[in-house]
Amino acid sequence: MEQNAIVELKNLSKTIRGKKIIDDVSLQLYPGQITGFLGPNGAGKTTTIRMMVGLMKKSGGEVVIDGQTLSSDFEEALSKxxxxxxxxxxxxxMSGYKNLLHFARMQKGVTKERIDEVVKQVGMENRIHEKVGTYSLGMRQRLGLAQALLHRPKFLILDEPTNGLDPAGIREFRDYLRLIARTEDVSVFVSSHMLSEIELMCDRIAVIQNGKLVEIRDMRDTQESHYYVEATPADQTLELLGSFGFKAEQVSEGFVIQAEKTQIPKLVQELLVAGIELYAIQPHRKTLEDQFLELTGGGQLAETNPK
Known part of the structure; x- marks a missing residue:
């Protein structure tokens, strides 16, 4: 059954001093999915997010959240x-619990039972009554996630949510986020420079460059089949791969070729018959960083790790 989008960006645009900063961006975000928002520095990520939550006035287009537009139903739309x-x-x-009580008073219908529920969801039952000043950064991130979930939002926006976390904290936060997206049926939109983390966290990515959306890609889509071949002598291996019709790209100590799975047994046989010493042949998947560089053409790129 086809899902309905929780959030729709419809031809969103922003012009500042005659320059089009965001150019006709259209995007649909779905419940239960985590979508990564990527782009080089200055590509328009922050401007887009600000328009999505009404912190910046749009020049054109519309933002629709759960069927309500920011233009005509601002408060109702943002309540989601x-x-x-x-x-x-x-x-x-204050303790983590008192912080949540304070934020709960700003929202309609947030009960103490709901507070207890989100505390359990983010795994803070044992520390919630301690002062926030004693929390690690990872614990504060979890408390922030609990606070953002208090009013049962249908759409969750995270801007660089794992900045400053150690590897264990990043993995923990990612696991909680995926659990919440699935169990609460929330649409999650994550902007980050950490491409390796986006690759592990997200179901989809949307790439923006120079204010234009240049790619929307499902991370689970079947990619073109690539295989890594490591064999010696290298020169003869390269020559044979070419004679078999494979275009080979040198990577590390071997070559990457595009091939169908059904072609591999025959290729192995031919290499061995030719006296080639074959050390490895295995599927090769391009990383999100590689794909990102291809999509944006290099240039001034987002960093793979924050400084």
Whole structure:
């Protein structure tokens, strides 16, 4: 059954001093999915997010959240949104629980039962009554996630949510986020420079460059079949691969070729008959970083790890 989008960007645009910063961006975001938002520095990610939550006036197009537009139903539309921007700000002299109580009073219909529910969801039952000042960055991130989920949003925006976290904290946060997207049926939109983390976290990616959306890709889509071949002598291996019709790209100590799975047994046989010493032949998948570089053509790119 076809899903209905929770969020729709319809021909969204922004012009500043005569320059088009965001150019006719259209995107649909679905419940239960995590979508990564990628682009070089200055590509328009932050401007797009600001327009999505009404912090910046759009020049054209529309933002629709759960069937309601920001233009005509601003408060109602934004009531469906939760936001985490980098390191959430909390009252450090108060406990995590009292922080959540404070935020709950700003929302309609958030009960103490709901607070207990989100505390359990983010795994903070044992620390929630301690002061936030004693929390690690990872714990504060989890508390920020709990706060963003209090009012049962249908759409969650995260801007660089794992900045400053150690590898264990990043993995923990990613696991909680995937669990929440699935169990709460929330559409999650993540902007990050950490391409390796986006690759592990997201179901889809949307790539923006120079204000234009240049790619929307499902991370689970079957990619073109590539295989890594390592054999010696290298020169003779390259020559044979070419004679078999394979275009080979040298990678590390071997070659990457595009081939169908059914072609591999015959290729192995031919290489061995020719006296080639074959050390490895295995599927080769391009990383998200490789794909990103191809999509954006290099240039001033987002970093793979924040400084």
């Amino acid at each position: 949104v939760g936001v985490i921007v980098e390191n959430p700000e909390m009252y450090k002299f």
